[in-house]
Amino acid sequence: MELDVTWRRAIRVWWAYLWRSLIAVIVGSVLAGIVGGVIGFIMGMMGADGDSISMLVMPIGMLIGILISIVPIKLILGKDFGEFRLVLIQSAPDNKV
Numbered sequence: 631m632e633l634d635v636t637w638r639r640a641i642r643v644w645w646a647y648l649w650r651s652l653i654a655v656i657v658g659s660v661l662a663g664i665v666g667g668v669i670g671f672i673m674g675m676m677g678a679d680g681d682s683i684s685m686l687v688m689p690i691g692m693l694i695g696i697l698i699s700i701v702p703i704k705l706i707l708g709k710d711f712g713e714f715r716l717v718l719i720q721s722a723p724d725n726k727v
Contacts, residue, residue, distance in 0.1 A: 633714050642711050650702035658698040662691035 633639070666687040673683045707716050 639711070639714065643706065643716065646706045646709060646711070647702050650705050651699075654698045654701050655695075658695045661698070662694045665694065666691055 669687055669690065670683045673686065707718065709716055
């Protein structure tokens with residue numbers, strides 16, 4: 631049975647997503663910092679300048695952030711919110727030819 635989208639329900643879903651996202655941001659930042667630090671250290675030992683290190687490390691950090699950003703969505707899909715849960719349902723196929 632499909633329920634109406636109310637502010638109360640929307641806020642419950644938003645909160646479930648928000649706090650998981652905050653944790654993912656913290657974990658992603660720490661992970662990106664460690665990876666960036668290791669790569670920066672190795673490149674520094676090889677004689678690379680700061681600009682070269684930044685040009686490599688920044689996109690890697692962004693990629694880590696993008697990859698981790700899917701985790702909160704995955705965690706709330708299927709979550710039981712008491713009176714409802716988030717699920718994916720297959721839509722009816724289009725009869726367009």
